[in-house]
Amino acid sequence: MPTTAHRVSAGERINAHALPGRLQEALESRGVRLTRQRKILLSVMDSAERHLDAGAILERAQKLDPRVHKVTVYRTLDLLKRNGLIDELDLLHLRGDQHFYESHGPRDHIHVACLKCGKVREFESELYEKLKKQIAKDCNIQITLTRTEVGGYCEKCRKP
Amino acid sequence: MPTTAHRVSAGERINAHALPGRLQEALESRGVRLTRQRKILLSVMDSAERHLDAGAILERAQKLDPRVHKVTVYRTLDLLKRNGLIDELDLLHLRGDQHFYESHGPRDHIHVACLKCGKVREFESELYEKLKKQIAKDCNIQITLTRTEVGGYCEKCRKP
DNA sequence: ATAGATGCAAATATTTTGCCGCCAG
């Protein structure tokens, strides 16, 4: 599996442990105990410029503080999942069979990935909202989570 | 019921080991070598009434012929994936972290799963086709695969 | 006959669990 190029987005924060991000605030407001390692992990996830898997989260956390343990990463991810604060993605197994995580905001989006260069883009659409409403109605289901992943070849990768 | 067309469950084909199914025919036409174990595995997948993972495929295959090996299941799944004959799903990790497979026909569909009872239903929609076209256009991508999985609570599981 | 497929064991990769000492509140 190819190592995906590191995208440095403008929004990437340099100093990870500076201010409490969205996730930390969410846990605080729920009265969840905030340990040293949790603060580090939350800041890593809050400031990620791309989707990270458990291993990548561990790496970045250990750069901030080597005392963070692999198992704690999994336990913290589980905590966040249980609290509905992150989404677990597979990204079409583009980069392997592990899971990727993203702190999910209020807006639901589709992941659009290029199968060649591996770039993942997020896409929002009113049509998607309509589709979900149609599913809810026609299947008589109360939808609580959705995941749409699209793979293909981007403009650059189609050209010779 | 719904205005939109929807297929019932994954497969309704009845008899497992009888006649060559869609998958076997597809491989034959491509000149792929058809071994004893491949025929068995293909028939298992062609006649599955629900989405199976590698372990479930192995189990069913061994009931037909105990000489089928686990590794062969993975290698055959890989063969089918490479030939674009099956889709690999995660079904929202409803039943665990393994992958599920389905022989994919010409029609693309959405998987709608109840998070409580685990029932998975397939759903087709013109709206979905439109959405894909919109993505292709707006993201300037040539789409080759899509996966949409929706989780929620079905009518029965919402009731007391 | 022979290229390609299978079986077996062992290696990888990822995630989970049991147990005990530690620390945030």
Add this chain to the structure above:
DNA sequence: CTGGCGGCAAAATATTTGCATCTAT
């Protein structure tokens, strides 16, 4: 102080690989 949390090792789960042997064509 104390109940939840984290570290460590080991288990569990899922999948892949090396190599010798077998078989469909």
